[in-house]
Amino acid sequence: MSTPINPPRVRGACPGALVPMAVADGLLVRLRIPGGRLPGPMVAAICGLAERYGNGLVDLSQRANLQIRGVTEAALPALTDALRELGLVNGEPAAERVRNVLCSPTCGLDPACAPVRPLAQALDAALADSPDLWAALPAKFSFVLNGGGQAPLADTVADVRFDALPGTGLFRVAVGGDQPGATPLGVCTADAVVNTALTLARAYVRLSNGRYRRLAALVAAEGTAGLATRVALAPMPLDTGLPGLRLEQVLGAHAGWVGLGFPFGGMSVQWLALVAHMTPALRLTPWRTVLLEGGGSDLVEIFQPTGLFILAPEDPRLALSACSGRGACDSGLTDARGDALALARVAPRLLARGHIHVSACAKGCAHPASALVTLTARGDQAYDVSLLAPAGGAAQWRGVTAARATSLVAALEAVYTHRMRADEDPAALITRLGGPAEVAALVEATIVA
Ligand code: SF4
Incomplete structure (x- = not known):
């Protein structure tokens, strides 16, 4: 059945x-x-x-x-x-x-990463066994267990996070943010992680009483005193020395894994x-x-x-967005991903400092925000091309073919290469040169020349 x-x-x-x-x-x-x-x-x-x-x-x-x-x-x-x-x-x-528990993916592969995976599995099971939290917690309420080591879960935002303090067997307990941005509450042992997580989740439910959608909002409005009285944590050491993440620490061949x-x-x-x-x-x-x-x-x-596959952090495809496009989505008018990959081949400098988005319709599912360059498909299988705008935003070129859009982006790459000042990113260059319309004229002149 x-x-x-x-x-x-x-x-x-x-x-x-x-x-x-x-x-x-x-x-x-x-x-x-x-x-x-x-x-x-x-x-x-x-x-x-x-x-x-x-x-x-x-x-x-x-x-x-x-x-x-x-x-x-x-x-x-x-x-x-x-x-x-x-x-x-x-x-x-x-x-x-509510089973939104994330732990360091390198646990067991990197000797410097604390053993957080069993703790994550125990917390996942405890949440599945806590019916009082199922309806009370917001759906996006999340927990991070960061074991540290070579590839720490430093940049992942969570409502409640546990960051391993290197060489101590202890965890820093913090709420409402990524590793540098979360508000620390104190320190606990590995044995106390699951109970502390559940206690803080229940404290959020009671203190928030439906007024704050996430723990960060509760802390911003009311501080941490209400949370701190509900969990028994040791005070924070002065210098936690928690490292951040860089993609070269993850991608490619490493001692315990290959990152793809x-x-x-x-x-x-x-x-x-x-x-x-x-x-x-x-x-x-x-x-x-x-x-x-x-x-x-x-x-x-x-x-x-x-x-x-992407095996190195300098791969320009990391700065590309494209939706699944024609064939995979009923609204898709173009092969957005294929067309985006063609752009990556002609714009390595733009993609080193900016983002390019190709959308197979005006909805812009893959990247709702503005991008350095956005291609938005039109009904006739052609694109509108915008600078510093989201999908469907004001366009400098309308109804161009994918090949023409690639030529325009290649010309923008040339404009950037020849006109950039030291350490200036492409968005700053467009602003300095007068804005998208002025830069579009320069791009056209570059193609003609
Ligand atoms: S942007 Fe349009 S075509 Fe692309 S996935 Fe969303 S709805 Fe589909």
């Missing part, structure tokens, strides 16, 4: 496997993986399901969840049953929405299945990257020539 499925959530809500989200290319089914580790055969099984029931695309969320895309309403019950058989679906939709990024954070199931066969297990990260356990430079030599 098929599993009953809850109605899909609307866009902007927090989806799961039991409550998928309706997005432009169908239903998005988000899998929360406690501890973020998936054995290779499990990855291969998920790829098979994504191919059978979805549109063949899988992507990574910024919370290290795996997302199956393009699922139809008709296919959803069978997919959910199959995921349940794999042990990837929690029994309660209400519990699933995927253009646009998404991948075809064929390639992900191939990767899964080359490693005992994958680690999911919030950096739109997976880590292959074990790894080694021989794997990098295999992946490098394919050009499909």
Whole structure:
């Protein structure tokens, strides 16, 4: 018998496997993986399901969840049953929405990373077993367990975070932010992490009483005194010495793993299945990257020539956004990702300091904010091209072909290269030269010359 499925959530809500989200290319089914580790055969099984029931695309969320895309309403019950058989679906939709626990993906691979994965799994199980929190916590309320080491979870925002203090066996407990921005409350031992997390979540529910959507807002309005009286924490040491994250610490070959990024954070199931066969297990990260356990430079030599993966932090594709586009989304008018990759080949300097976005319709799903350059598809399979604007914003060129858009971006690269002042980024250059209209004229002149 098929599993009953809850109605899909609307866009902007927090989806799961039991409550998928309706997005432009169908239903998005988000899998929360406690501890973020998936054995290779499990990855291969998920790829098979994504191919059978979805549109063949899988992507990574910024919370290290795996997302199956393009699922139809008709296919959803069978997919959910199959995921349940794999042990990837929690029994309660209400519990699933609060199981937002992220831990360091390098735990067990990097000797300098504290053993946070068992703590994350224990916290995940405790949340699933806490029905008083299921409806009371906001869906995006999240926990981070940062073990530190070579690739710390420093830049990931959380409501409640535990940052390992190197060489002490202790954790700094902080609320409402990333590692540098969160408000510290004190220090606890590893044994106290799960109880402290649950106590702070319950304290937030009582103190907020529905008035503040996130813990950071509660702390900004009322301070930390109400939270501090509910948890027994040791005072903070003066200098915690917590390091930050740089992508070179993650991507490429490292002692315990190979870090692979995927253009646009998404991948075809064929390639992900191939990767899964080359490693005992994958680690999911919030950096739109997976880590292959074990790894080694021989794997990098295999992946490098394919050009499909991002293996170095200077790869210009890291600064590209594009939605799934024509074929994957009913509203898609163009091959946004293919056209975006053509831009990356002609604009390495622009992408080193700015962001380029290609949208297959005016909705701009992949990057709602302004970008240095935005291509917005029109009904006639051509693009409007904008500088310093979001998708659908004021355009300097209207209805150009993808090839013409690539020429314009190449000319903008030349303008930037020849006119930039020391350490000036492209957006600052456009502003200094008078704005998008003036720079568009320079770009045209460059093409003519
Ligand atoms: S922006 Fe892309 S994914 Fe979003 S609705 Fe338009 S075509 Fe679909």
